[in-house]
Structures are given as structure tokens and as C-alpha cells.
Amino acid sequence: MKEVDWLQRCVIFLTGVFLFSFLTWLSAYLLPETIQLITWVLVITCTVEMFFPFKKWGRWIIELLACFILILFILKWKIVFPHENTWAHLIEFLIQNIIRLDVLFPYLSFGLGSWLVYLIMVRWFESKWRALATILICAITLTIIDTFTFHNLWGDITLMISAVLLLLIVDHFKVLRKKSPEGWNHLKDYPATVVVPIIIFFTVVVISTIFVPENVRPLLTDPYTAWKKYLGEEPEISRYTERVDNGHIDKKERLSGYSRDDSQLGGGFEFDYSQIMSVETSYPTYFRGETRYFYNGTGWEEQDLSYHLENHELLLDQKSEALTGLEHSKINRSLLQTREIVQTISIYPNSVYSGSVLLGSYRMDSIEIIDQTERDDEILIDSIVDNSQIEINTSTPLLWLPNVGELHYIDDSGMFPQKYQVTSKVPLIDKTGLRNAPLIDREDAFWERYLQLPSNLPTRVSELAKEVVANQTNPYDQVKAIEFYLKDTFPYTNEPDESLGKSDDFVDRFLFEIQEGYCDYYSTAMVVLTRTLGIPARWVKGYTQGNRNDDLDPHYLVDRNQLGPGVYIVQNANAHSWVEIYFHGYGWIPFEPTASFSAPTLEVQEVTVTPETDENELVEVEKSLSLATIVQNLLIVLGIVVIFSVSLILLLKRRKWLYWHILKRHRVKSVNQKIIIEIERLLNYGHRRSYQNFKNQTLKETFKRWIHQNKLLEMDLQELEILFEQAKYGVRDMSDKELLLAQEKIRSIKRIMRIRI
Structure with missing residues (x-):
């Protein structure tokens, strides 16, 4: 029997561990399916290289085929078969499937790139000095990333260093086998003399690391902190971190997400693509969370506790039809037409969402809790609920606040819905009716909260609002003019240049100095501009509709974000804020002022789309694709054919x-x-x-x-x-x-x- 080269297998395995730990920090930048792809590419390559005794070309062909099939599986690829067996339908079938290969481009690059890097690193680690150089460079790189970004990479750094140290041990044994075959044969007869000390050493290190007290100060200071202290300066922890009141550093604050601080708006953030929930819906909508209406010049605060709790209702943790509690009598929506939307929302077990608000479309009409789970982390209870005198318990955990349209789940046992079904009444936008809506009585004290502005708001803000709406004669057209102005004037960026801002007011800095930003900038500015015209407005935060999971689609659509019924995956990067404007007789109507964003709204004149219409639209979309896309995908097919042809020729030659x-x-x-x-x-x-x-x-x-x-x-x-x-x-x-x-x-x-x- 052929002897197995266990040392080479160890090199292959440890290289995979090292590469996986080094690439972990990419997870916050890449989509979940990309991370899944890279992980499985490493597993497949490692398995084939370790256990399949083929020649290298044979192994590479197997690995490439397995990775290509893996990409199709992860993307839930489905072949669109022709309806009839005619030449025209067969040609159309080929064109459709060639066009759909366009979605493979980014995944092919990530998959093949990971595969090539892995094979190169296996060869690279055959030298002790190259391994030492690699551990030095990578340790410094990950330490810098951990210090100056939101990533927490100490576990990955430890795993990476351990993998390279074990590689050095393997390299030592390979040199011993080469220079002293007799000594190597002796070690093979008594392997415990080597394996047991190694296991004991790493076990002691791991156990001592796990059980070390948290209050023990480090013996050494990192070079950056030591240098800053030498200069007499306070070290900057990271531009992605902020200190809270007790001095604790919260890295999550600089990530995109629902739980960001609303009272101090501004700064930049990094997109967090971790998944929050999946939503099975008859029509995609924004997912509404909480409402704010008190603007303090720097952000949004919660005020007027009695107004929030007015007409509140405590509901049982069961199917509830009681979400139609009366709002304040001043709210009139008698003219509003709505469409019923049913959504089944499933919160992922490891979701970073920790709020107490149950998300849903516009205004909830009923809710049914299907499944619950116990949270490991502490629920971030809204301060309004936390400061109230409402008694909460497991029998009545649902708190409905009709005035602001919020549904809180407060269970003193720590449970939270993992899956629930919501029925909502989504407004149908009647443009003609909104233009003719009667004006509110501005003298009524009730509207003060929705017209509130800071006393020190610069006058140029209100002057700008008047300039934007100069040619409009009714509140609706004025609001739309402000919406279009913000969309068309200011570019979207998640890293606005705050150094350009000098004004003390957040909106004033955005409109006249920074002139770029993300959703919080646009939505806050629109609320303030609208209020200067005497139009009631409020700020809303939640999530956009996310991306549709095409697994439930009969076709793998070219436009993966096309609106329609299905299952939508909502990520933390989909956290968003927008605006609601009050129109008498229609209630609160949502508006979307953020550049490059478009809210999925319905209009009164809209015709319901049938499945047949969806299929016809799909064909039209496919026919309208450019010739460049078809040629690009033809090149992919040609490349695949060439690879298989060369492989076949090589096999036939032998x-x-x-x-x-x-x-x-x-x-x-x-x-x-x-x-x-x-x-x-x-x-x-x-x-x-x-x-x-x-x-x-x-x-x-x-x-x-x-x-x-x-x-x-x-x-x-x-x-x-x-x-x-x-x-x-x-x-x-x-x-x-x-x-x-x-x-x-x-x-x-x-x-x-x-x-x-």
C-alpha cells in the first residue's frame, strides 16, 4: 500500500485554516453568499488536495468543476427550459440562459481568486522563512485592521498565528525526514513522544487564555498606544468607535444599522451586510420601526411621553386584531384608500437587531406571533416605554402606541418573536386628492410637535425652502418639490466629509456646507424644510424592503431586485430613515428624499399585476438587454468550452x-x-x-x-x-x-x- 504523506496533508489543512482566519475580516464588506462561497471553495480545495491521489491537473479540474457547481448552487440557479421544441424556442432558450450568466461574474472572481490564493499559499508555506515573514506581515495587518476599524479580530489573529506556528513544526519534521531518515523512522515508531507535548502545550495556552480574569491588565502596550503616550497625546481608539457614558467603547455605533444613535446625527459608517430577517410578502414595502418628531439641532429626541402613551393598548401574545386603537382625534384619514398587505417576518437567530419594536409595513392592522425565542443579549427597550409606569409581563407583552404607529414587544422573561405575521393597510397615493387636501389649523396646539423647530435654526434654511417651492401652489406639490430638490442636488455617500461643516445646526451644515450624506441627512433636512412652510412632518426609521430571494421564483430573474411577491432578505445595511407628511383626510403619507433610493409605493390608478403580466414583463426585460451583455456572457461560455476542450484533448492524448x-x-x-x-x-x-x-x-x-x-x-x-x-x-x-x-x-x-x- 502507498504510504500517506501526513506532513503534506497537515500543510494543506493548516494553510486553509490560516487563509480562512485571515479573510474573515472581509465578512462585513461582502454579501453573505460571497462569504459562504469563499468558505466552501477553501473546504473543497483542501479536501481534494488532501484525499484525492490524482495528478495536479486532475485535481485542479475536479476543484474547478466543483467550485463552478457550487456557485450555481449558492445562487440557486435554475435553467429556463423552452416551452416548445422548435428552433426559434431553442435559440431563445440559449439566449436567455446565456444572458443570465451575467450574475456569475462577481462570484466567479471571488471563487477563483480564493482558489488560486489557496494553492499559491500551500506552496509558499513550504519554506520556513516565508512562513515567518507571512506571520509577521499578516499579524501586523490584522492588528491595524482591528485597531482602526470596527472589526474584532483577536480570535482570528490567534487562530492565524497558531496555524503558522503549527506549520513551522511541520516544516521542522519535513527537514528532519530529509536530513535524517533513520531519526524520522524512529519517530514514526514512537509518535506519542512528539504529539503529546504539542497537544499539552496548546491546551495549556488555550485554557489559560479562556480563564484569565477580565480585569487583568496587559503586561505590554501595543506600539501605537505606546507611541501616542510617548508624545503626550491621547490615543485615538478608532474612527469607527465611540465612547458611551460609562467609558465603554461601542464599535457597533459606526456600523450601519437600526440601533444607531438618533440624537447625535452625522459622521460616517461602514455597511454591515449581516442578515436581520426574511420577509415573505405579497408586495415589498419599507419596514417601519419608530417615529421621532423633536429635532434639537443635532438630531432627534423622544419627547412628550403622554402623547406616545395616549390610547395605548396592551395586547396578548397571540393573534391580535386590536391594532386599530384610536389615534388622537386630530388625525383624520377618512379619504385614504389602502391596500391590505400580508407579511410573514422571520428574525434570524443571530440577528444584530436588538430593539423592542416589531417591524411592519406602514400602519399595522393585525399581528399573529407564530414562534418566539429567548434572546441572549439585552433588549434595547425604548426610553418611552422604559420610563413609563406601564406594568409589563408575559401575559400582555404587546404594547401598541397608535399615535406614533409603534408596536413594542416587552416580555419580562426575555422572550422575543422569532416569527410573526403582520397584516398592514398600505396607503394608495392619490395625487389629485392630496393636492386638494384641506389645510390644517396651524393655530391648533396639537400640531406644534410636528412643526417644532430649534430657536436658533439659521434663517437661510427657511429661505431655501421658500425658494425651492416658489412655483408650487399646494402643500403636496411643495413637499414633492423639496423631495426632488434633495434627491437631485446632493450626492449620496456613507462617508461625508464632516470637516467642511462649520454650522452648529445639522441640517444647515448638510444643505450649505457638507452638501453630501446618507439617509439621515436627507430625511432630517426634508422634515425641517417642510416644517418651515407650516406643513406637519415627522421622521421615521426602519429598513428598506431588502433583496428578493429568487429561490421561490420560477425563473432566475435578471433583475434580482424586481418588485413583486416573494421572500425578501433584509440586511443590517438596509437600515434606513425617511419622512412622513400629514395631509388632512389622508393621514401620514411617506416620502423618500434620499438620492438613489426609491420607496415601493402604490397609487390609486395602479393596476394589480397578475402572474401572467409578471411573465410578460420578464420576457420584455430579457429582450431589452444590451448586445454588450450578451457578448460578455458569450465570452464566458466560450471560455468554459475552451477549458473543457483542452482538458478533453489532454485526456484523449493519454x-x-x-x-x-x-x-x-x-x-x-x-x-x-x-x-x-x-x-x-x-x-x-x-x-x-x-x-x-x-x-x-x-x-x-x-x-x-x-x-x-x-x-x-x-x-x-x-x-x-x-x-x-x-x-x-x-x-x-x-x-x-x-x-x-x-x-x-x-x-x-x-x-x-x-x-x-
């Missing part, structure tokens, strides 16, 4: 040799011929290991060159040469014992050849 080789082995009768064939196979193996042999040289001359190239082969080659001469030129029949001896010598020679000199 088919004749393989056929005669198998036939020759089956025709062998004597032991002499078997010994000769085994030695001929050794010559081919040696050629692949850079031990050359030439047709015009005898076996003795070839073996002499091999011995000169590697002195460790001398004894085995001399004995094998004697066996070859006896088998080829001798007159007697060789015995089976001599055949086994020749095979043993050949195995020994191959093991020595595999050791790099």
Missing part, C-alpha cells in the same frame, strides 16, 4: 498510453515482466519529480545520475538495479518475494523523491 498500459498489465504472466513494468513506472514518476531519464541511456546510467542528484537514493537504487538486471537478462524466473522487495524499494525511492532538496 488515452492510447493508458489503454496499452492497462492491457499490458493484464497480459503479464511472469514475475519478471511485472518487475520490469514497475521499474518503468518508477522512471516516469522520477521524470515528474525532476529526476530526468533519457531514451539513449541505460538504466544504470540513469540511476547513477539520480544518485548524484540525491545521495539518499543510492542504496535502494543499487538493489533495484540488480533486481532489474536479473528480471530482464536472467534465465530464471523471479519469485513473488523478489517482486515484493522491488515494490518496497520503489516505494522507498518515491518517498525520498517527494522530499524537496
Whole structure:
């Protein structure tokens, strides 16, 4: 039996561990399916390289095919078959599937890139000095990333360093096997003398790390902190971190998400693509969370506790139809037409969402809790509920606040809905009716909260509002003018240049100084501009509709975000804020002022889209794709065909040799011929290991060159040469014992050849 090279298998496995730990920090920047793809590419490549004894070209072909199939599986690829077996339909079938290959581009680049890097790193770690250089560079890189970004990478750094240290141990044994075969054979007979101390060492290190007290100060200071203290300066923890009141550093604050601080708006953030929930819906909508209406000049605060709790209702943790509690009598929506939307929302178990508000579309009409789970983290209870005198318990955990349209789940046992179904009344936008809506009584004290503005708001803000709406004659057109102005004037960015801002007022800085930003900038500015015109407005935060999961679609759509019924995946990067404007007779109507965003709204004149219409629209979308896209995907198909063709040619080229080789082995009768064939196979193996042999040289001359190239082969080659001469030129029949001896010598020679000199 062929001896397994366990040292090389260890190198392959530990390289995969190292690469995975080093690439972990990309998880916050890449989509979940991309992270899943990279992980499985590493697993597949590692498994094939370790356990499939094929030649390298064969292994590479298997790995590429497996990775390509994996990409199709992760993307939930489905072939669109033709409806009829005619040439026209077959051509259309080919064009459709070629067009749909466009979605593979980013995933192919990530998958093939990870595969190539992995194979290169396996070769790279065969040198001790390259391994030491790698651990130094990568440790410094990840430490800098951990210090100056929102990533917490100490676990990954520990895993990476451990993997490289184990690689150095493996490299030591490989050198020992090369330089002292006798010592290596002795270690193989007593492996516990080496393995047990290594296991004990790493076990002690891990256990001591786990149980070290949290209040123990580090013995050494990191270079950055030491340098800052040497200069007499306070070290900056990170531009992605903020200190809270008790001095605790909260890295989550600089990530996108629902739980960001609303009272101090501004600054930049990084997109967090971790998944929050999946929503099965008859129509996609924004998912409404909480409402704010008191603007303090820097952000939004919660005020007027009595107004929030007015007409509040405590509901049972069961199917509830009681979400139609009366709002304040001033709210009038008698003219509003709505459409009923049913949504089944499933919160992911490891979701970073920790609020107490149950998300839903616009205004909830009923809710049914389907499943619950116990949260590991502390629920961030809204301060309004936290400061109230409402008694909460497990029997009445649902708190409905109709005035602000918020539904809180407050369970003193720590439970929270993991899956629930919401029925909502989504407004149908009647543009004509909104233009003719009667004006509110601005003298009524009730509207003060929705018209509130800071006393020190710069006058140029209100002057800008008047300038934008100069040509509009009714509140609706004025609001739309402000919405379009913000969308068209200011570019969207998640890293606005705050150094340009000098004004003390957040909206004033955005409109006249920074002039770029993200949703909080746009929505806050629209509320303030609208209020300066005497139009009631409030600020709302929640999530956008997310991206549709095409697994439930009969086709793999070209436009993956096309609106329609289905399952939508909402990520933390989908956290968003927008505006609601009050129109008498219609209630609170949502508006979307953020550039590059478009809220999925319904209008009174809108015709309900049937499944047949969806299919026709799909065909129209596919037909309208540009010729460049088709050519681009044709090149992908051509590349795949070329790769498979070359592979097939290489296999066919060796088919004749393989056929005669198998036939020759089956025709062998004597032991002499078997010994000769085994030695001929050794010559081919040696050629692949850079031990050359030439047709015009005898076996003795070839073996002499091999011995000169590697002195460790001398004894085995001399004995094998004697066996070859006896088998080829001798007159007697060789015995089976001599055949086994020749095979043993050949195995020994191959093991020595595999050791790099």
C-alpha cells in the first residue's frame, strides 16, 4: 500500500485554516453568499488536495468543476427550459440562459481568486522563512485592521498565528525526514513522544487564555498606544468607535444599522451586510420601526411621553386584531384608500437587531406571533416605554402606541418573536386628492410637535425652502418639490466629509456646507424644510424592503431586485430613515428624499399585476438587454468550452498510453515482466519529480545520475538495479518475494523523491 504523506496533508489543512482566519475580516464588506462561497471553495480545495491521489491537473479540474457547481448552487440557479421544441424556442432558450450568466461574474472572481490564493499559499508555506515573514506581515495587518476599524479580530489573529506556528513544526519534521531518515523512522515508531507535548502545550495556552480574569491588565502596550503616550497625546481608539457614558467603547455605533444613535446625527459608517430577517410578502414595502418628531439641532429626541402613551393598548401574545386603537382625534384619514398587505417576518437567530419594536409595513392592522425565542443579549427597550409606569409581563407583552404607529414587544422573561405575521393597510397615493387636501389649523396646539423647530435654526434654511417651492401652489406639490430638490442636488455617500461643516445646526451644515450624506441627512433636512412652510412632518426609521430571494421564483430573474411577491432578505445595511407628511383626510403619507433610493409605493390608478403580466414583463426585460451583455456572457461560455476542450484533448492524448498500459498489465504472466513494468513506472514518476531519464541511456546510467542528484537514493537504487538486471537478462524466473522487495524499494525511492532538496 502507498504510504500517506501526513506532513503534506497537515500543510494543506493548516494553510486553509490560516487563509480562512485571515479573510474573515472581509465578512462585513461582502454579501453573505460571497462569504459562504469563499468558505466552501477553501473546504473543497483542501479536501481534494488532501484525499484525492490524482495528478495536479486532475485535481485542479475536479476543484474547478466543483467550485463552478457550487456557485450555481449558492445562487440557486435554475435553467429556463423552452416551452416548445422548435428552433426559434431553442435559440431563445440559449439566449436567455446565456444572458443570465451575467450574475456569475462577481462570484466567479471571488471563487477563483480564493482558489488560486489557496494553492499559491500551500506552496509558499513550504519554506520556513516565508512562513515567518507571512506571520509577521499578516499579524501586523490584522492588528491595524482591528485597531482602526470596527472589526474584532483577536480570535482570528490567534487562530492565524497558531496555524503558522503549527506549520513551522511541520516544516521542522519535513527537514528532519530529509536530513535524517533513520531519526524520522524512529519517530514514526514512537509518535506519542512528539504529539503529546504539542497537544499539552496548546491546551495549556488555550485554557489559560479562556480563564484569565477580565480585569487583568496587559503586561505590554501595543506600539501605537505606546507611541501616542510617548508624545503626550491621547490615543485615538478608532474612527469607527465611540465612547458611551460609562467609558465603554461601542464599535457597533459606526456600523450601519437600526440601533444607531438618533440624537447625535452625522459622521460616517461602514455597511454591515449581516442578515436581520426574511420577509415573505405579497408586495415589498419599507419596514417601519419608530417615529421621532423633536429635532434639537443635532438630531432627534423622544419627547412628550403622554402623547406616545395616549390610547395605548396592551395586547396578548397571540393573534391580535386590536391594532386599530384610536389615534388622537386630530388625525383624520377618512379619504385614504389602502391596500391590505400580508407579511410573514422571520428574525434570524443571530440577528444584530436588538430593539423592542416589531417591524411592519406602514400602519399595522393585525399581528399573529407564530414562534418566539429567548434572546441572549439585552433588549434595547425604548426610553418611552422604559420610563413609563406601564406594568409589563408575559401575559400582555404587546404594547401598541397608535399615535406614533409603534408596536413594542416587552416580555419580562426575555422572550422575543422569532416569527410573526403582520397584516398592514398600505396607503394608495392619490395625487389629485392630496393636492386638494384641506389645510390644517396651524393655530391648533396639537400640531406644534410636528412643526417644532430649534430657536436658533439659521434663517437661510427657511429661505431655501421658500425658494425651492416658489412655483408650487399646494402643500403636496411643495413637499414633492423639496423631495426632488434633495434627491437631485446632493450626492449620496456613507462617508461625508464632516470637516467642511462649520454650522452648529445639522441640517444647515448638510444643505450649505457638507452638501453630501446618507439617509439621515436627507430625511432630517426634508422634515425641517417642510416644517418651515407650516406643513406637519415627522421622521421615521426602519429598513428598506431588502433583496428578493429568487429561490421561490420560477425563473432566475435578471433583475434580482424586481418588485413583486416573494421572500425578501433584509440586511443590517438596509437600515434606513425617511419622512412622513400629514395631509388632512389622508393621514401620514411617506416620502423618500434620499438620492438613489426609491420607496415601493402604490397609487390609486395602479393596476394589480397578475402572474401572467409578471411573465410578460420578464420576457420584455430579457429582450431589452444590451448586445454588450450578451457578448460578455458569450465570452464566458466560450471560455468554459475552451477549458473543457483542452482538458478533453489532454485526456484523449493519454488515452492510447493508458489503454496499452492497462492491457499490458493484464497480459503479464511472469514475475519478471511485472518487475520490469514497475521499474518503468518508477522512471516516469522520477521524470515528474525532476529526476530526468533519457531514451539513449541505460538504466544504470540513469540511476547513477539520480544518485548524484540525491545521495539518499543510492542504496535502494543499487538493489533495484540488480533486481532489474536479473528480471530482464536472467534465465530464471523471479519469485513473488523478489517482486515484493522491488515494490518496497520503489516505494522507498518515491518517498525520498517527494522530499524537496
